[in-house]
Amino acid sequence: MNIHEFLVPPAVFCQRTGPQDRIVMSSRVRLARNLRKLPFPAWAKKPDRLRLLEAIQPAVESLPQMDPHFSAAMDDLTAFDKQILVERHLISREHAAKGAGSGFVLNREETLCVMINEEDHLRIQSLRPGLQLKACWQAIDELDSTLETKLDYAFSPELGYLTACPTNLGTGIRVSAMLHLPGLVLAEEITRIINAANKLNFAVRGLYGEGTEALGNVFQVSNQMTLGESEPQIIERISKALNQIIEEEENARSILLEKKPKVVFNHIGRAYGVLANAHTISSKETMNLLSLLRLGIDLGMFAQLDRSHWDEIFLLTQPAHLQKQFTEKLGADERDILRADMLRERLRTVPRPQPPK
Amino acid sequence: MLCNVCKQNEAKVHLTQIIGDKMQKVDLCEECSKEKGVGDPASYSLAELLLGQSLPTDEAAPEAAAAPETETKCPACGYTQADFKKAGRFGCSECYITFADGLGTMLKTMHKGLRHTGKVPTALQQAREAVQKLKTLQKRLEKAVAEENFEEAAQLRDEIKRLKDKAPA
Ligand SMILES: [Zn+2]
Ligand SMILES: [Zn+2]
Numbered sequence: 001m002n003i004h005e006f007l008v009p010p011a012v013f014c015q016r017t018g019p020q021d022r023i024v025m026s027s028r029v030r031l032a033r034n035l036r037k038l039p040f041p042a043w044a045k046k047p048d049r050l051r052l053l054e055a056i057q058p059a060v061e062s063l064p065q066m067d068p069h070f071s072a073a074m075d076d077l078t079a080f081d082k083q084i085l086v087e088r089h090l091i092s093r094e095h096a097a098k099g100a101g102s103g104f105v106l107n108r109e110e111t112l113c114v115m116i117n118e119e120d121h122l123r124i125q126s127l128r129p130g131l132q133l134k135a136c137w138q139a140i141d142e143l144d145s146t147l148e149t150k151l152d153y154a155f156s157p158e159l160g161y162l163t164a165c166p167t168n169l170g171t172g173i174r175v176s177a178m179l180h181l182p183g184l185v186l187a188e189e190i191t192r193i194i195n196a197a198n199k200l201n202f203a204v205r206g207l208y209g210e211g212t213e214a215l216g217n218v219f220q221v222s223n224q225m226t227l228g229e230s231e232p233q234i235i236e237r238i239s240k241a242l243n244q245i246i247e248e249e250e251n252a253r254s255i256l257l258e259k260k261p262k263v264v265f266n267h268i269g270r271a272y273g274v275l276a277n278a279h280t281i282s283s284k285e286t287m288n289l290l291s292l293l294r295l296g297i298d299l300g301m302f303a304q305l306d307r308s309h310w311d312e313i314f315l316l317t318q319p320a321h322l323q324k325q326f327t328e329k330l331g332a333d334e335r336d337i338l339r340a341d342m343l344r345e346r347l348r349t350v351p352r353p354q355p356p357k
Numbered sequence: 358m359l360c361n362v363c364k365q366n367e368a369k370v371h372l373t374q375i376i377g378d379k380m381q382k383v384d385l386c387e388e389c390s391k392e393k394g395v396g397d398p399a400s401y402s403l404a405e406l407l408l409g410q411s412l413p414t415d416e417a418a419p420e421a422a423a424a425p426e427t428e429t430k431c432p433a434c435g436y437t438q439a440d441f442k443k444a445g446r447f448g449c450s451e452c453y454i455t456f457a458d459g460l461g462t463m464l465k466t467m468h469k470g471l472r473h474t475g476k477v478p479t480a481l482q483q484a485r486e487a488v489q490k491l492k493t494l495q496k497r498l499e500k501a502v503a504e505e506n507f508e509e510a511a512q513l514r515d516e517i518k519r520l521k522d523k524a525p526a
Contacts, residue, residue, distance in 0.1 A: 036450055039434045043448040119446070141476070148478045154450030155481065160473030162450040166460075167467050169453075171475040201469075228470020 003081050006070040007088065008110065010321065014311035018130020021307065022298055023246050025178040025218065026089065026129055029136040029235075031144055032163045032172035033122040036154040040164035041102070041117040049101030049117050056121060059150040060105045060114045065143045067107075074102040083320035089127070089178075091115055112143060119164050120172075122147075131242065133175055133235050141231070160227060170227030175238050178207070179245060182217040182295045183252035186267065193248060194219075200241055201225050207287075216287035216314070221245065257299070261355065268296040268353050276347040278340040286317045286339060301353040313346055360386035431455040491520055 007013075018024070034040060035055070039048055053073065061071050074082070074095070082096035091104060095118045103116035115123040124147075126140035154162040160170035168174070184190040194204045203222050206214040221242060223234050256264050271292035274281070294310050296302050315321050317339050323330055330338065358368045366386030428437050436448025438456060447453065453460065464471055477485070494517050501510040 034450055037433045039449045040447065042444065042446060043434060043436060043440075144476075145479060148480070153478055155478055156450075156453065156473070157477070157481070157485075158472055159453060160475060162447075162453050164446045166447070166464060169464065170468065170473045173475070225467065225469045227464060227468035227473060230475040233474075 010312050010315045014308045016129040018132050021130035023249050024131040025180055027132045027136050028176050029126045029140050030174040031124045032120040032168045034120050034154045036152045046101055053101055053103050053116055056116050057103050063146050069105050069107050071105040074098045075100040087318040087320050137235055168226050171231050173231050174222055175235055176220050176222035177242050179219050181219055181249050182291050183249045185217045187252040189252055216291040265355050268292050272353050275343050280336040281340045282336055283319055290314050296353045300356045305350050358384050360389050362389040
């Protein structure tokens with residue numbers, strides 16, 4: 001079975017809902033783990049990496065939590081396959097760049113996936129829609145506890161789990177949530193929020209992680225410190241910060257609606273106008289306008305459009321997911337035309353936005 | 358003995374810290390220890406921090422003094438300090454022992470604390486608990502012997518033996 005047959009179709013994928021998913025698009029917990037005394041992936045020679053993969057991949061595949069699964073070596077996946085996985089947030093862009101000696105294992109529900117020989121020997125991820133950090137932690141903790149009986153983890157009582165980069169040392173945990181914050185962006189409050197989060201030692205990044213821009217007003221908030229605090233403490237701390245940001249976003253939206261309703265309706269109406277009528281549109285412009293459309297949905301301005309519908313459009317307009325709908329290989333210009341065709345078709349039966357009553 | 362920090366006053370506070378498999382000793386005068394907050398158990402690792410690489414380590418010191426030019430290489434993976442400076446990442450898990458000197462200074466800028474307080478692999482946790490239990494039993498045994506409570510002592514000896522047999526050395 002190839003990865004395209006394994007992954008659930010976008011329409012099904014986007015039916016998933018979770019707590020606070022009006023603002024929190026998804027939650028993720030990642031653990032970094034390594035094997036004792038063996039060279040970390042970046043320092044390991046290719047034969048070492050292949051041996052490591054040979055040892056780790058079957059151990060991961062044998063986990064009851066990963067049954068059934070999709071499992072592959074990165075050199076068995078095409079650039080297109082990898083891009084699909086990046087757009088689904090199942091692998092990092094760094095991992096997509098890996099070839100022989102790296103691997104990937106994903107469970108049926110697409111809630112647990114393991115990157116083998118990314119920056120560390122293992123990067124285990126637990127994913128959930130909406131704000132579900134505790135559930136993510138419970139699932140990943142259980143998986144990790146089973147895996148530790150099969151692999152000889154590098155662990156020091158004083159320093160915890162030993163990682164390639166000392167910034168991940170200790171718990172090796174990265175807890176993150178993907179937030180949609182159009183209200184704070186429109187109210188020009190987002191810089192203040194990002195600075196406040198940074199002061200609390202949380203990182204704020206764009207849609208695809210490290211060094212990416214916040215396309216579509218989507219921001220990823222994650223912890224940076226991994227040593228000196230337990231996993232539940234870290235989750236508790238970031239949950240508090242996230243709830244504050246959610247509250248700020250809701251506040252920003254109410255204030256905008258109260259003080260500058262015309263500005264808000266204008267943005268949303270124009271976004272609808274372009275998306276429903278364009279004949280060529282880039283992925284970047286699409287994401288930014290779709291963000292406003294989603295805000296319109298949240299505000300009750302679209303009678304016939306719901307969030308799962310929106311999620312599907314958002315995913316299907318990403319370059320690889322768009323390409324997947326066509327057999328012939330598309331150039332960027334052709335993609336922009338076909339993206340616009342698809343958006344016009346999808347929005348054909350959606351009446352234009354009405355100010356909320 | 359003079360204080361390691363100011364190198365003027367008599368050292369009154371003596372700390373030992375084990376990092377990886379190396380032991381580091383720090384001797385501070387009262388003033389310096391207060392100033393650096395060493396008295397506070399929460400910032401215990403400060404001792405290692407504030408002195409960083411300049412600290413003599415018990416076992417490495419003699420060789421280091423004899424051959425100051427040779428660059429430290431990780432025995433497990435061949436990584437050097439220069440490699441670390443370039444990449445900002447280590448070569449393998451053993452590097453944390455090889456390059457333990459000065460590690461605390463760096464970690465302090467990155468993290469909330471210098472000691473892991475999170476999850477511990479179960480097998481390790483159980484081994485740790487067994488050691489703890491053994492210690493408690495041994496104390497009780499000493500006490501029983503001292504009090505000439507031979508019946509209890511015999512029981513405790515049996516229990517200790519059973520525990521030792523179960524746990525791999
Ligand atoms: Zn002094
Ligand atoms: Zn090493």
